[in-house]
Amino acid sequence: MTQFPFSAIVAMDDMRLALILNAISPDIGGVLVRGEKGTAKSTAVRALTTVLPPVEVIAGCRFSCSPSAPDPQCPDGPHPAGAPAQPRPTLLVELPVGATEDRLTGSLDVGRALTEGVTSFEPGLLAAAHRGVLYVDEVNLLHDHLVDLLLDAAALGTSYVERDGVSVRHAARFLLVGTMNPEEGELRPQLLDRFGLTVEAAAPRDPPARAEVVRRRIAFDADPAAFAARFADAEAEVAASITAARARLAMVVVDDAALEQIAAVCLSFGVDGLRADIVIARAAAAHAAWRGAAVVTREDIRIASRLALPHRRRRNPFDAPGLDEQQLDEALGNDADGGPDDEPDPPPGSGPDDQVAQDPAHAQSNGAGRESVQPSGTTFRARRLEVPGQGHGTAGRRSRAYTDGGRTVGARPPRSVIRDVHLTATLTASAPHQVRRGRTGPGLVLERADLRERRREGRESNLVLFLVDASGSMAARRRMEAVKGAVLSLLLDAYQRRDKVGLICFRGADARLLLPPTSSVDAAASRLETMPTGGQTPLAAGLAEAHATLLRERLRDPLRRPLLVVVTDGRHTAGGEPDAAALRLRRDGIAAVVVDCETGPVRLGLAGVLAEALGAEYLSLADLSVGALAGSVRAYRQAARRDAAYRRELVA
Ligand SMILES: [Zn+2]
Numbered sequence: 114m115t116q117f118p119f120s121a122i123v124a125m126d127d128m129r130l131a132l133i134l135n136a137i138s139p140d141i142g143g144v145l146v147r148g149e150k151g152t153a154k155s156t157a158v159r160a161l162t163t164v165l166p167p168v169e170v171i172a173g174c175r176f177s178c179s180p181s182a183p184d185p186q187c188p189d190g191p192h193p194a195g196a197p198a199q200p201r202p203t204l205l206v207e208l209p210v211g212a213t214e215d216r217l218t219g220s221l222d223v224g225r226a227l228t229e230g231v232t233s234f235e236p237g238l239l240a241a242a243h244r245g246v247l248y249v250d251e252v253n254l255l256h257d258h259l260v261d262l263l264l265d266a267a268a269l270g271t272s273y274v275e276r277d278g279v280s281v282r283h284a285a286r287f288l289l290v291g292t293m294n295p296e297e298g299e300l301r302p303q304l305l306d307r308f309g310l311t312v313e314a315a316a317p318r319d320p321p322a323r324a325e326v327v328r329r330r331i332a333f334d335a336d337p338a339a340f341a342a343r344f345a346d347a348e349a350e351v352a353a354s355i356t357a358a359r360a361r362l363a364m365v366v367v368d369d370a371a372l373e374q375i376a377a378v379c380l381s382f383g384v385d386g387l388r389a390d391i392v393i394a395r396a397a398a399a400h401a402a403w404r405g406a407a408v409v410t411r412e413d414i415r416i417a418s419r420l421a422l423p424h425r426r427r428r429n430p431f432d433a434p435g436l437d438e439q440q441l442d443e444a445l446g447n448d449a450d451g452g453p454d455d456e457p458d459p460p461p462g463s464g465p466d467d468q469v470a471q472d473p474a475h476a477q478s479n480g481a482g483r484e485s486v487q488p489s490g491t492t493f494r495a496r497r498l499e500v501p502g503q504g505h506g507t508a509g510r511r512s513r514a515y516t517d518g519g520r521t522v523g524a525r526p527p528r529s530v531i532r533d534v535h536l537t538a539t540l541t542a543s544a545p546h547q548v549r550r551g552r553t554g555p556g557l558v559l560e561r562a563d564l565r566e567r568r569r570e571g572r573e574s575n576l577v578l579f580l581v582d583a584s585g586s587m588a589a590r591r592r593m594e595a596v597k598g599a600v601l602s603l604l605l606d607a608y609q610r611r612d613k614v615g616l617i618c619f620r621g622a623d624a625r626l627l628l629p630p631t632s633s634v635d636a637a638a639s640r641l642e643t644m645p646t647g648g649q650t651p652l653a654a655g656l657a658e659a660h661a662t663l664l665r666e667r668l669r670d671p672l673r674r675p676l677l678v679v680v681t682d683g684r685h686t687a688g689g690e691p692d693a694a695a696l697r698l699r700r701d702g703i704a705a706v707v708v709d710c711e712t713g714p715v716r717l718g719l720a721g722v723l724a725e726a727l728g729a730e731y732l733s734l735a736d737l738s739v740g741a742l743a744g745s746v747r748a749y750r751q752a753a754r755r756d757a758a759y760r761r762e763l764v765a
Contacts, residue, residue, distance in 0.1 A: 115337035119160040120347035123326045124317040128154070130400075131310040131420050132161050133351075135288050137358045138399040141392060142309030143267070143289030145252070145300070145424065152314045153326070154292040155250055158205075161290075163341075164351040165203035168244050172197040175236050176283050177243045184284040186271075188234050204245035206238050206287075208263070210254045214517070215532070217259055218266075218274045219281070224531045226279040227539070228559045234281045239263075239272040242287040252291030253300045254632065256507055257611065258517065260304050263289075267307060277534040298632030309392045310420040358402040365398045371409045374445055378418050381444035382426035382436075392421045411445055418445075484647035485588055490598030493738040495606040498730070500575055500704040504674045509574020510610035512674065516571035524565040531564050538565035574611040575676050576630050576666055577603070579637075580659045582681040583620040584650035587710070593646050596680055596710050599734050600641055603678065608634040613673065615662060616640055619655030621648030622687060626658060630666050652685035652723075656694035663703055676704050679729070682711035683719025695726035705729035708737060 122129060131144045146154045171178045174189045180198035183190060208217060219237035226232055238247070247263075249255060255263075266272045272285040291308065293300060305311075317323050333340040341348075372394065379389045396417035397409045404413075423436045497511065504514040517533075524538030543563035550558040579600055587593045607614050614637045615630040627640045656679075663675050677698065685691050698705065705727045709720035724731035 115341050116163050117156050117160045117333055117337075118341050118344035118348050119157075119164045120351055121329050121333070121340070121344045122153075122157050122160060123329065124322050125153075125157055125314060127312040127420065128157055128314055130416070131312050132158070132290070133164075133355060133403060134396050134399040134417075134420075135290075135309065136161065136165055136355050137402055138362055138395055139286070139288050141395045141399060142307065143291070145305070145308035145311040146290070146292040146314050147295050147311060148292070148314030149296065150294055152316050153330075154314045157314070158246075158248055158290050158292060161246060162203055162205045163348055164355060165246075166352055166356050167200045167202050169198050170201050170244075172199050176240050177201075177245075178284075179244070186282045186284075188232075188236075188281050188283055204241065206242040206245060206247050208238050208247060208249045208255075208259075210249070210251050210256075212238070212259065214258065214262065215530075217262055218272055220530060220532075221274050221276045221279055221281060222530060223276045223279055223534050224527070224561055224564050227534070227564070228561055232279060232281065234274070236283075237272075239266050239285040239287075240283055243283075243285050245287055247287040247289050249289075249291045251293060251297070252304070253293040253295070253298050255304075257301070258508060260301065264304065264307055276532055277536070296631075296633060296636065299635065305424050306388065308424070310396060311424045312420060313423075354403070357405075358399070361405070361407075362399060362402040365401045365407060365409060367394050367398055367409045371397070371414060374411065374414050375418075377446065378414070378422070378441065378444040381440060382422050384422065384425045389421055389425045393417045396421055415441065415445055484645045486643060486645050487588060487591075487593035487597060489601050489642060490591070490594035490596075492598050492602040492605065495599075495602040495737050496739045497606070497610075498577075498603070498676060498678065498706050500674045500676050503570075504573045504575075504672070506573035506575065506672045506674055508571060509612060510572050511575045511577075511612060512573055512676075514571060514573035516569055516573065520570060521567045522570040523568040525568050526562075527564055527566045531566050533567045533569070535565045535567045539563050573674070574613070576613045576615065576663075576670075576673050577607050577676050577678060578615040578617065578630065578659060578663060579603070580617045580619070580624075580655050580677060580679045580681075581641075581644070582650060582652070582655070582684075582710070583618040583644055583646045584684075584686070585620070585647045586650065586682070586684065588646040592710060592712060595712075595734060597641055597644075599708065599710075599737055600680060601638060602737065604634050604637050604641070615666075616644075617655060617658050617662065618644055619651050619658070620646065621651070622654075623651055624655040624658035626662055630662070649687035650684050651688035652681065652683075652691040653689040653694045654687075655679075656691055656698060660694065660698050660701070660703070663698075664701070674704070676706065677727075677729075678706050678708060679723065679727070680708045680710060681720055681723065682709065683707075683717070683721070683723045691723060692726050695723060699726070699728045707731050709733050 128146055135141050135144055146158065148154050168177070169180050171180050171183060171192050174187065174192065176184060176187050176189055178184050178187050178190065178192055180196065183192040185191070215237065217237050218239055220235045222233040266285045267289055270284060270286040271282055273282045274280060289308065317326060375390050375393045378393070393414065397413040400413045400416055401409045418441055419436055426436070500512040504512055506514055508516050521535070524535035539559070540557060542565055543557050543559050547558060552558045581596065581600060587596060604614060613630045613632050614634055615626070616628040616637050617624055617626050627644060628637050631637070659677055663677065666673070666675065707720050707724035707727065707729045709731065711717065711720060721731055
C-alpha cells in the first residue's frame, strides 16, 4: 500500500519537526500529538516511515536482530557470527486500543511448557516494533494495564514475559508515537511524562493552506502512486538529511552555558525531576544536527523547550495546554553575542495583567426567561456507589468483577491458551490419572486436559450516568448548589475509579444529554458548572433519555456495566408519568441509585417511590458523603491535582 508522503504534509511544522528529531535521536523518548478529530494526525504519523532509512536485520529472525549487534537473549538465537542479513524498511507497528496483553507482549504457551517441556513463544507487537515505530492512536483510551506494560518495555528497551516461572526476554527499542483527542479524556500523568515531546495538531487556519491540504488529499486518493512519485525527490532529500544528522549527532557539542540555560528554563517552569532537562538537551542536540551545526545554540534550546515542556510544567489538570513563550524567552536570557532573536525585556510589573478575572461564585442570568446558573456548593469524599453482582468489565475500582488481576477465587479449565496456571488445581486434576498414564518414577505425567487456570476477582470500572433534575424548584433555597457539589464529588470519585461518565439534565419541556459518555471528567465538571436551572420538571423524559443513552452505550461497549445516578426530589410537573419509564429501565436490568434532594419542613417522599419503581438504591444527599472535603470546585481540583501528583510519585 502506498503511504502518503511525509514531505507532502502541509503545515503541522511542530509535529513534523518533533517526529524528525526523534528519528534522528530516538533517546528523546517519542512524540505525543494532541488534537481534535479530523486534523490528519494519523496520516502524518504513518507518513514518517516514508522518510526513515531502512534497517539491516538477520534473515529469518522474528525479533529483528541487527547483524552487527544481535540480541544475546533473542528467542530465535543465538545467531552465529556472519548470519545472513537483509535490509528491511523501518516498520510502523500500530497498537490498537483494544489489544490484549498477549497481542502486545507476545504469548507464552505455558501448557506446552508443562506438558511437553517446550518453551513456545509467539512474538507480539513489542517485538514487531523493535528498531521501528510503535504507534498508538487514541493513546488516552489505552487500558491502564497495557500502558504499564508499554512503559516498562519503553523504559528498559526490553520486553519480559513471564507466566508461572516460564519466561522470555527480548529487545524492544522503538520510537513511541501517540495521538489523542483531549476531548475524549486526558492521558494519565505517568504516560504523559513518558513521551519526550508533545505537539498540538490543528487544521491550518489560513485559507490557501487549507485548500492545499484538501487538494493534495484528493490527488493522493485519486492516484497514490503518481502522487508519491511527485514527492519522491523531496522524500529522498528528507531521508538523506535524517541519515546525515544521525551521523553528525555524536559530534554535536552541548556546552556548559547551554546546559545552564536548559536548567534555568526547567526551573522557571517548575518541572519535577531532571527528565525535562535531559530531554531538552537531547532534542536541542538533534535540532543542531538537523541544521547541520556542530554546537547547540539558544535557538536550538528554545525550540526543544517548546516541544518538551508543555506537558511537564507544573500545572493542574484543567489548565490549557501550551507554553508561555514570553516566560520561555525570559528564562533563556539574552544571547551573549546579541543574536538576531534578541527580544527586549518585558515591561516590569506585567505579571498581574495575565490573570483573567473570574466571577464564578454568583449566579449569572443569561436573559432566557427565569433561567439561572447556580454555583457549585461544597464537595466531599463520596461513598462508593456500585453496580450489584459480578461483571466482566475492564479493570477499575468500582464494582466487583472477574478480572485478569486481583485475588484468586477459584480455578477453571482454560478457555483458550492458558496464561495463568492454577498449579494446585492442575496437579489435583492430573492425580487420578497417574496410574493409567503409566507413571513409574517421580514427577507427574501432565496432559493438556489437566490444565486449570486461576479465576480472579477484582474490581471493574463502570459507566456512571448522571440524570440531574435542573428544574425551577431546584433553584430554590440554594438547593442546586448542594446538588452540584454532590455531583462534583461523585465525579471526582469517578475520576479516581477510572469510570466513564455522562450527564443528562431534565428541565423545561424535555431532557438533554449535556455530555455523552466520556472518560473526560473535566468535561463533565465544566458542563455541570455551566448547567442552567429553571422551568418545569419532565422526569419521565429524563428517564427515557437515560434509557436511550445507556442502550446505545451497551452496543458500543457491552462489557462496561452502567450505573444510573438519578438526582431528584422525585417530583414531575411536565410530560408523562415516570413509572412506565422507570419500569422499562428496571426490566433492562439497569442498576440505579436515586439521590433524594428534597429538603424543607414538608416532604413528599416521591424520590423513594421512584427508587422503588427503578429497583434502585435510595440515598439522601447527606448519605453520599463519607468525609468532609473542604471548599468547593477548588477543592475538587486540588484533589484531582493531588491524585495526579501521587500517581506521578508512584512512577518516579
Ligand atoms: Zn534474533
